[in-house]
Amino acid sequence: MAAPNPPALDNPEVLAEKIVDALIYRIGKDQKTARPHDWLAATVLAIRDRIIDKWFASTRAAHKAGAKRVYYLSLEFLIGRLLRDAFSNMGVMEEVRSALQTLEVDLEIIREQEPDAALGNGGLGRLAACFMESLASLEIPAYGYGIRYLNGMFRQRIDDGWQVELPENWLDHGNPWEFERRESSYKVGFGGEAAADETGMIKWVPAEQVIATAFDTPVVGWRGKRVNTLRLWSAYPIDPIRLDAFNAGDHIGALVAKNRSEALIRVLYPADSSPAGQELRLRQEYFFSSASIQDIVRRHIQYFGDIKTLPDKAAIQLNDTHPAISVAELMRLLIDIHNLPFAEAWDITVKTFGYTNHTLLPEALESWSLPLFERLLPRHMQIIYAINAKILREARAKNDSDEFIRSISLIDENGERRVRMANLAFVGSHSINGVAALHTDLMKETVFHGLHQLYPNRINNKTNGITQRRWLFQSNPDLVNLAKEAIGDGFMDDFSKIAELGKFAKDKAFQEKFSAVKLKNKIRLAEHLRRTMGVKLDPHSLFDVQIKRIHEYKRQLLNLLETIALYDQIRSHPEKNWVPQVKIFAGKAASSYTRAKQIIKLTNDVARRVNFDPVVGDLLKVVFVPNYNVSQAEIIIPAADLSEQISTAGMEASGTGNMKLAMNGALTIGTLDGANVEIKDNVGDDNIFIFGKTASEVLELRQNGYNPRELIENSAELTQALNSVASGVFAHDDPNRYSDLVHDLYNSDYFMLAADFDDYCDTQRKVDNQWLDKSAWTEKAIINSANMSWFSSDRTISEYAKDIWRVI
Incomplete structure (x- = not known):
């Protein structure tokens, strides 16, 4: 017998009853003692029920149609607060406001109680959030994949003018929007060795493993026509405590596995100025990429059976270079787990992936030192060498120039050898897009000049956009x-x-x-x-x-x-x-x-x-x-x-x-x-x-020799401003505070402020x-x-x- 339809949400009286029911039976609070955060949770839970109905219906419809899904992999999803986003897209904002008014509760006051989800920092993460909302609004089946950060990047406080970083404890009191999916858990390995077994097959035996478990958040599209899924990974140790060490008195050392796994999900962009910070960043990126690719492959096998049809049913988009290791991870699963030959695995991989590049800055085009990468991901290093060999042979046949070969290689040999993640993402994707027309043109001329020559039809432009529903409506x-x-x-x-x-x-x-x-x-x-x-x-x-x-x-x-x-x-x-x-x-x-x-x-x-x-x-x-x-x-x-x-x-x-x-x-x-x-x-x-x-004038200045000192000395206003800064006018307690900043502008000025x-x-x-x-x-x-x-x-x-x- 079919379940009855839930009451219509356009009736404020019915909605008020649902909110009170949630307050009493799911929050455990009486109306007289409820605080604003209790009303917030009760209101979210009351509306969430209707969102779940739409969510399930969207998933069933996609399954029934055998629809191709989009999988958007991003290290950031700057979704902010969700209440107004979800309620507005469901078309119930005014009904909720009216229902709360009958309960003598102000919607704006309780809305302020919702913390911003600490899942991103800047434009990259906000773009990912806008894209997820548009995917649902356009009724395109999609999953977003990322990390469920416990403390985000940081909460910024200003003390005496200086930035102070504090943990963003947005999950301290739970998150009514998310659902833990224990059944969607995967082992993610690090270290160990990769060697051939007695049959000649390569077997990777990691030295360390953690469990990635999914937490799902519904993403509501406009008018509630479709609800997609934002799937975020949390990390858990296989054994949370070593009882032998604990009972021997090593109470801290007994929890080392728990602490190492939690480090993966604590902070977005941990500082990479130390070797330990660099290792943590690589571990984070592989952790969420591996869990996501395993989940995508598992879902495809479950619903479609044949791994060879993956490109027909899955489109995986890499949002910048952070998830680039996904290319090697999919290859590992196809070769080592599904026993496909290298050439066939590579064909499937390239047809499945797309890569969005977001920067031309060299420091943002990630690379990892060879010793670190090989120690942490030995099997993936083997696969990357194999991919590189294939690519370089193709390149040699087209252009025998050593400079050309060096530019496209997955291994940077200028100084310390490093694995180039942007090059890996490029060669492993059938589409590489810039995010504005100028940026796309510059990609072809600069960072990907050699790869563009090798694959002239892959680079295309997709200028970024924002969702008008959040940023205007x-x-x-x-x-x-x-x-x-x-x-x-x-x-x-x-x-x-x-x-x-x-x-x-x-x-x-x-x-x-x-x-x-x-x-x-x-x-x-x-x-x-x-x-x-x-x-x-x-x-x-x-x-x-x-x-x-x-x-x-x-x-x-x-x-x-x-x-x-x-x-x-x-x-x-x-x-x-x-x-x-x-x-x-x-x-x-x-x-x-x-x-x-x-x-x-x-x-x-x-x-x-x-x-x-x-x-x-x-x-x-x-x-x-x-x-x-x-x-x-x-x-x-x-x-x-x-x-x-x-x-x-x-x-x-x-x-x-x-x-x-x-x-x-x-x-x-x-x-x-x-x-x-x-x-x-x-x-x-x-x-x-x-x-x-x-942009062309900036490039010309750099190539012909840029003299910022001359420009500064010819600008009375800039000279006076810099003299004020250098002399301590704005730093009475430390007159030399900005002397290095001014010195650099006079002598290098890489970002051409003087120009x-x-x-x-x-x-x-x-x-x-x-x-x-x-x-x-x-x-x-x-x-x-x-x-x-x-x-x-x-x-x-x-x-x-x-x-x-x-x-x-």
């Missing part, structure tokens, strides 16, 4: 309501229709309403920063925002030096008609990235001096918002007037923050880098502020002049919001699905 509901009032609600399901807003760009009445929405969002952000940081901001000021991980190539320092120059100008000429502005910075520096941490400290030192200077007053404020995460972004982005996308041209693969900010009506100031190029094409040259050297500084300052003054014309500024902001539909992750995923995965 949920984050900026007032702007959405204004759009509905103007053009109807068709854009909610067909986002290309948001372009109809463009016809109101010059409409004075609409401009006033649009500006009112922006001001309301700025007031909300100002209140948030007053409450959390004690800083007082004027929401009528220009909010100039740079929010992203702290890295030299993203050039927060360029923004900061211009701020110092502006500060000096305001003090020198307070009589001028200056535009009041707030410089908002946020982002984390990697734990071992000393210079990035120094830039955070300088930002806070500058803020301390500028913000309390009575001469400047409210004309200039500087704020560094600590612990930047998805929830912070959802408040900052709708309030931004100006979006800083100022990376050194040729170094930013794409960017996604640039898309979120422009979609919410911020004007971009940026270089022609990453997706800025395509944003300019979509919003029009007059609605974006472009400055600086192009772009004057043009950047001039462009900032153009921004000021435009801001003074409120109608013209608002017109440009409306045009930005209206012309960003192409940057929806739905479009990106549709391109992946059609061109790479072949699932639509």
Whole structure:
């Protein structure tokens, strides 16, 4: 007999009863004693029941259809809070709000109780989260695979201006969204040796093994039409305690296996400045890759029987180089476990994998020292040598140049021999994509030049996108309501229709309403920063925002030096008609990235001096918002007037923050880098502020000899700003704090701040002049919001699905 359908969720009274039932019988709390976190858990559990129904139905439908699945492997999934995402996509947000009101509970208060899932750091992880939501919204069967980090990257605290890293304890009180799958557990080995047995077959006998166990989280698509799975791996020892050692008094040593397994899932991107840190990173990457590939192969055999049909039913996408070891792992399973010959295994592997490259920075194209790799993964080292031999023989037949052979080899022999993971991902995939048109072109010319010559049809472009449902519909509901009032609600399901807003760009009445929405969002952000940081901001000021991980190539320092120059100008000429502005910075520096941490400290030192200077007053404020995460972004982005996308041209693969900010009506100031190029094409040259050297000009400068000292000495503003920093104006307690930073700018300036500084300052003054014309500024902001539909992750995923995965 079929189970009865659950009660409709559009009835607030029924929903309120379900929430109370969950509170009493699943949380164990009475209404009178329940705290906000209890109401949060009860509300999630009540709605989760309906999500589970959709989840099961989605899985059954995929099984029945024999559908090909997409498997997205990523070391990061920056999903943030899930309540609003899931409730909005299920279409029950207002019903939940009404139901809670009948119980005298405020939805916004309990929503704040949900921690951000500490599963990512920057754009890579947020892209993966957007892609998972779009996959479900487009009704494409998919699994995301990653690690269930216990403490994430870190929780950032600012002490005396310095970044302090603290554990992100997001799982301390459980996670109502996840389900442990004990049946989906796999052994993952490390070390030992790989040798032929008596039959001549290679057998790997690991010296150490851990258990990878799956935890599943439902990912709800728009309108709840499909629910996919985010599967995260937790690690457990085979024997959690050595009783003999414990009973002998070695209470710490008895738990070494437990501690080693937990180290795999403790922290995202452990510092790799030590040999132990490098080993942990490689162990992490193999741990989640092995568990994921074993799970994919097991599912395929269970439902389709024949491993040889794997490419027909599975599309595995590697999100950057972190899961590149999956190529060797699939080969190991096909050869050692399923007894396929090498050539057939390789054909299956290449047809199954796709690889997304996210960076041209050499340090981000991972490589591992040969001794470390071979000690930790001896069988995989054998397989990689075999793959390399095949590739190099093919290459030699086409081009006998030693330089060409060196460029494509999986083994880097320049100095210490190292395994090149990006090259492994490239040769092991039938498709290699960049994430913006410029980035894709540069891939062909630089890091993959040799491999592109060998495989000229593999590289393609898939410009990144963001989900408008999270970054507009949920984050900026007032702007959405204004759009509905103007053009109807068709854009909610067909986002290309948001372009109809463009016809109101010059409409004075609409401009006033649009500006009112922006001001309301700025007031909300100002209140948030007053409450959390004690800083007082004027929401009528220009909010100039740079929010992203702290890295030299993203050039927060360029923004900061211009701020110092502006500060000096305001003090020198307070009589001028200056535009009041707030410089908002946020982002984390990697734990071992000393210079990035120094830039955070300088930002806070500058803020301390500028913000309390009575001469400047409210004309200039500087704020560094600590612990930047998805929830912070959802408040900052709708309030931004100006979006800083100022990376050194040729170094930013794409960017996604640039898309979120422009979609919410911020004007971009940026270089022609990453997706800025395509944003300019979509919003029009007059609605974006472009400055600086192009990628080709940057390359030419480097090749012909770059002299930053000469440029600095020819720029009065930059010279004065650097003199202020070097002399200790912003570091009264340690005047030499920034002497090395200034020295490096004069003598190397790898990221070319000096080359772009004057043009950047001039462009900032153009921004000021435009801001003074409120109608013209608002017109440009409306045009930005209206012309960003192409940057929806739905479009990106549709391109992946059609061109790479072949699932639509």
